[in-house]
Amino acid sequence: MNIENAKSQMRKGMLEYCILLIVHRAPAYASDIIRQLEEAELIVVEGTLYPLLTRLKNDGLLAYEWQESSYGPPRKYYRLTADGEEFLNALDDAWTALDKTVNILRKTNTQNEN
Amino acid sequence: MKKTININLFGTLYTIDEDACKLLEEYLDSIKLYFSRQEGGEEIADDIEHRVAELLWEKKEQGVESIDLMTVKTILKQIGNPEEMGDSTANEDAASTDGTAKNNVAADDEASQEAKKAQTKPTTRKFFRDPKDKVLGGVISGITQYFGGSDPLPWRIIFIFVSIFLHVAPFFIIYIVLWALVPEAKTAEDRLRMKGKTVNPDTIQEQVLADQEKSASAETSNSSNGCAKGCFIATALVAAIVICGMFFVTSIWTSMLGIFQNQGFGNSSITMHDVPIFGVFTNVIHNLRIFVAIVAVAILVALYFILFHTSKKSVKIMLLIAVCFLALLAFVSIKHNFPKFPWINYTYTHTSNITRPDGSICEVRYKEIVNGNDTIIQADTIMISEPLQTDDFAE
Numbered sequence: 001m002n003i004e005n006a007k008s009q010m011r012k013g014m015l016e017y018c019i020l021l022i023v024h025r026a027p028a029y030a031s032d033i034i035r036q037l038e039e040a041e042l043i044v045v046e047g048t049l050y051p052l053l054t055r056l057k058n059d060g061l062l063a064y065e066w067q068e069s070s071y072g073p074p075r076k077y078y079r080l081t082a083d084g085e086e087f088l089n090a091l092d093d094a095w096t097a098l099d100k101t102v103n104i105l106r107k108t109n110t111q112n113e114n
Numbered sequence: 115m116k117k118t119i120n121i122n123l124f125g126t127l128y129t130i131d132e133d134a135c136k137l138l139e140e141y142l143d144s145i146k147l148y149f150s151r152q153e154g155g156e157e158i159a160d161d162i163e164h165r166v167a168e169l170l171w172e173k174k175e176q177g178v179e180s181i182d183l184m185t186v187k188t189i190l191k192q193i194g195n196p197e198e199m200g201d202s203t204a205n206e207d208a209a210s211t212d213g214t215a216k217n218n219v220a221a222d223d224e225a226s227q228e229a230k231k232a233q234t235k236p237t238t239r240k241f242f243r244d245p246k247d248k249v250l251g252g253v254i255s256g257i258t259q260y261f262g263g264s265d266p267l268p269w270r271i272i273f274i275f276v277s278i279f280l281h282v283a284p285f286f287i288i289y290i291v292l293w294a295l296v297p298e299a300k301t302a303e304d305r306l307r308m309k310g311k312t313v314n315p316d317t318i319q320e321q322v323l324a325d326q327e328k329s330a331s332a333e334t335s336n337s338s339n340g341c342a343k344g345c346f347i348a349t350a351l352v353a354a355i356v357i358c359g360m361f362f363v364t365s366i367w368t369s370m371l372g373i374f375q376n377q378g379f380g381n382s383s384i385t386m387h388d389v390p391i392f393g394v395f396t397n398v399i400h401n402l403r404i405f406v407a408i409v410a411v412a413i414l415v416a417l418y419f420i421l422f423h424t425s426k427k428s429v430k431i432m433l434l435i436a437v438c439f440l441a442l443l444a445f446v447s448i449k450h451n452f453p454k455f456p457w458i459n460y461t462y463t464h465t466s467n468i469t470r471p472d473g474s475i476c477e478v479r480y481k482e483i484v485n486g487n488d489t490i491i492q493a494d495t496i497m498i499s500e501p502l503q504t505d506d507f508a509e
Contacts, residue, residue: 031168046192046193047145047199057154073168074124075164
């Protein structure tokens with residue numbers, strides 16, 4: 001397994017959580033989400049997002065409404081549903097736990113090096 | 115100079131180069147096809163189309179008057195190919211009802227690793243008909259691709275040779291059945307599978323562009339010749355002349371075989387006549403049924419191509435028909451002029467009328483059966499008319 005592969009695996013696992021985080025902040029349309037994810041270097045090709053959004057919507061975590069745009073074609077604005085909020089909370093907890101574990105591991109590593 | 119097309123995407127008009135438009139269409143089609151296999155696929159394809167429209171709109175805002183091939187390529191690269199977008203977690207949903215992130219990630223990891231493996235492994239070949247290189251249904255070219263070949267022409271010739279020399283009907287039926295059952299390689303993905311190439315985003319992009327160029331060059335050659343359906347009668351006439359020419363050439367050729375036979379082997383067969391040209395000619399005519407069938411098929415195929423394909427290709431087909439023609443006539447003439455193939459039985463019959471001394475007329479039917487070096491001659495005598503002067507003898 002090469003480094004790029006490992007990185008993309010990491011990103012993939014994070015993607016769902018990050019999308020929910022972005023949408024939680026404020027309703028967003030796909031290109032918005034893409035821009036923010038690209039800034040965080042979380043996706044390589046834009047197309048990755050669409051199957052994911054559709055699945056989250058079908059699972060009832062997201063809902064959308066169409067809005068006319070003065071800048072280009074009409075947009076789908078996604079927002080979090082109540083189920084989505086719940087789901088996000090669960091993910092938040094999991095992330096905190098994960099973050100903690102990883103940090104502890106890293107800390108012990110740096111301590112050992114010193 | 116390039117032609118441009120106006121397209122309407124969600125209520126906005128875009129001016130786009132013809133080749134760029136085709137690439138875009140192929141791309142959107144492949145996306146639709148790819149996602150049609152999963153739930154909510156239509157919606158995903160629609161979303162992606164919206165994204166394309168948005169990116170085109172941005173270009174338009176920037177003052178780009180006409181969208182060219184490069185722009186479309188950049189956009190497609192940005193959005194990515196359907197295989198890159200695969201949502202590998204979709205299948206794992208049912209398994210991880212608990213919804214903890216750890217479960218999800220683990221499952222996701224496994225699934226995507228499997229997907230990766232599948233992606234890097236060269237795909238097993240699949241049998242498709244090749245719509246980009248076909249004479250009738252693209253069956254032979256599909257078979258050629260399946261077995262790793264690239265140019266189906268020799269195999270087409272071999273197929274026709276074999277079917278003529280053995281038996282036309284079963285091969286014809288096999289062909290029709292394959293035509294009906296084997297799917298056409300419609301998308302770039304299918305075409306890659308057909309050739310046994312690895313299916314991944316890069317190769318798909320390559321394939322789409324290669325097809326693009328191919329169809330573009332085919333179109334230019336078509337427009338330069340410019341008479342696909344318009345001058346039907348003229349092309350039909352040309353076809354008739356070509357076929358007559360082929361007939362002439364083949365009759366000369368077979369007559370040369372006849373001369374060779376007369377000089378080399380003294381024992382001329384019964385059906386050989388004094389003048390070799392006409393002699394062989396009559397032999398050929400004896401097989402009138404096959405002959406007429408072949409000519410009819412040739413004319414039909416030729417007309418089909420003149421009507422529906424570029425003329426460059428129909429020339430190729432004419433050549434193919436000519437070769438088959440030669441093969442058939444060679445076979446027929448060899449069969450008659452060199453009767454001693456050890457593996458084939460030949461039967462010659464001829465009749466002659468004999469007047470007997472008593473005035474009765476008999477028909478004698480000779481049957482000569484040649485098998486290898488053995489020749490069996492059978493003769494049957496049939497009386498046609500009674501002796502004339504029976505009364506005289508009685509008196």
